[in-house]
Amino acid sequence: MVATGHPLAAQAAARLLALGGSAVDAAIAADAVMGVVEPMATGIGGDLLAMLVPPGAEPQAYNGSGRSPAAFDPACLAAFPGQRLPERHVHTLTVPGAVRGWHDLHQRHGRADWRLLFGPAIEAARQGFAVSPVSAREWALFQPVIAADPVSARLYRADAVPAAGTVFSNPELAATLQAIAEDGPEAFYQGPAARAAEQASRARGGVLSASDFAAHRGEFAAPLRGRFRGLEVLECPPNTHGLAVLHALEALDALPLDPADPATAVAMVDAMDAAMAEAKRVVADPAGNTVCTVVVDAQGLAVTLMSSVFKRFGSGIGVPGAGFALQNRGFGFAAPGELNGAAPGKRPYHTVVPGAALRGGAFHAGFGVVGGAMQPQGHVQLMVRTAAWGQALQPAIDAPRWRLEARRALAIEAGTPEAVVRALRAAGYTEPAGLGELGGRSDFGGAQVVRRLDDGRLEGGSDRRKDGMALAC
Structure with a gap:
């Protein structure tokens, strides 16, 4: 079973499974398509994180x-309000990790x-x-993001943005992907793409260099674990905010969580608000927008793979001749002096959190909810609906959501029962109009889920808010 954000990606995953590939092979194929x-x-200008549950082995x-670049100087932050970088600025560039991530996953599980x-x-x-x-x-x-950069403006047709149904091609990206296919990740991290990325950064006064690309490494780690309604929930450790999911679920697990009582919604938002505030305080490098693919193969290997350029079109800075734009993850840094303060060679607070759940020590579900800060909030809402309320998978995915945009600022999706809306507003959660690029028209995310039923069959669900699908293979 595969659940992913676009039919072409689902077909790519199904093709790899039919050729004898693993769930990881299928997820990589789907993710590469999603980037197109x-x-x-x-x-390929963004990052990748994954959660894996191998059969009979530890997740x-x-x-x-x-x-961030090795040559980044935090002194430059003095010029910005609150010593925080703007959402899109050349100093928000961080090294893209997706291509190395594909290779690391393939080496271990392909x-x-x-x-x-x-x-x-x-x-x-x-x-x-x-x-x-x-x-x-x-x-x-x-x-406007792509129009602000000449490379991105040409690459992504800022003068005539493609409408639905319009055929769009990217031959420069095709050539870069072909080089990666033939020569491995070194074609990206030590080849023309890295040098072109340095050129794009330097042209705007940035310091991201080809040597930063060459130095990039990813790593496997033990997931964080928490319990909720008889399930063991798995989240990625810092620098992601997956721990916020576990903190919120821990606070909710002891409550009755009556779905008919609007006070339940208030309790959920309260728990999430506190958990995210704690994550903002403690999450940092221990040493948006996103896509999600979940695949389970015939051997039982399960993977939730998520990749992202962070904000839409990332930094907006295109890489000449390479067919992609660079991410802007540096916006996730806090001010200097804080635990997550910006510094050279450091990973920022990261919103991408692929998740999974075990029942009785075995794979139960793989899931992800794209959409920046919506991701942990989406995890909690899905877990409550499915594990506590027993809702069917697709209705639980499609149900209206809420989204904390900031402390006490809550967007509520259309279709939410009026009694719940009144209870949340009475509890002091205000409209988030004017906050950020999506303030007042919040992104309520897009979930992809595959889970194993009690009889051993697989069930998939794909969010109606996106263009994707779940496909049995």
Whole structure:
């Protein structure tokens, strides 16, 4: 079973499974396609994180997030309000970790030939694909981001943003992916793409360099664990805010959580608000927008793989001749002096949190909810709906959500029962209008879930808020 954000990605995953590839092979193939068909959300200019549950073995988290440039000087922050970088600025550039992440995952869990993983993505980039409705809407909404950079403006057609159904191709990206397929990650981290990225950074006064690319490494780690309603919930450790999910679920597990009582919604938001505030305080490097793919193969290997360029189109800074834009994860740093303060060679607070759950020590579900700060909030809402309330998977995914945009600032999705809305507003959670790029029109995310039923069958769900699908393979 695969659940992912675009039909072409689902088909790519199914193809790899049919060829004898593992769940990880299928997830990589799907993720590579997602970087072609949703360039505002992900791509080789972004990061990758994953949660893996191998059959009969310990779960593993993978952190492929990149670091700030080695030459970054925190003294430059004195010029910015609150010593915080703007959302899109050349100093928010961090090293892209996705390509190295694909390779690290494949080395440990792949079965198919590396070169086979990229065929569907290369074909979509070279021959073109029909832009899907959700992507077209976001492309138009964030046109000013790509219009501000000459490389991105040309690459992503800022002068005539593609409408839904328009065929869009990216031959420069196809060539870069072809080089990665033929020569491995070194083609990206020690080749023309890295040098072109340095050129793009230097042209704007930045310090991201080809040597930063060459130095990038990801790592496997033990996941964080917590319990909720008989399940063991797995989240990625810092520098992600996955621990916020576990803190919120721990606070909620002892409560009755009556779905008919609006006070339950208030308790959920209160728990999430406190958990995210704690995460903001303690999450940092221990040494947006996003896409999610969940795959379970016939051997029982399960993977939740998520990649992201952070904000839509990332930094907006395109890499000349390489077909992609660089991420802006440095916006996640706090002011100097704080635990998550900006510094050279450091990973910022990261919003990408692939998750999974075990029942009786065995795989129960793999899940992710894209959308920056929506991700841990989406995990909690899905877990309450499915594990505490016993809702069916697809209705639980499609149900209206709430989203904390800041302390006590709460967006509430249309369709939420009026009694719940009144209870949340009476509890002091205000409208978030004017906060950030999506203030007042919040992104309530997009979930992808695969879970194993009691009879051993697999069930998949894909969010109606995105263009994706769940596909039995």
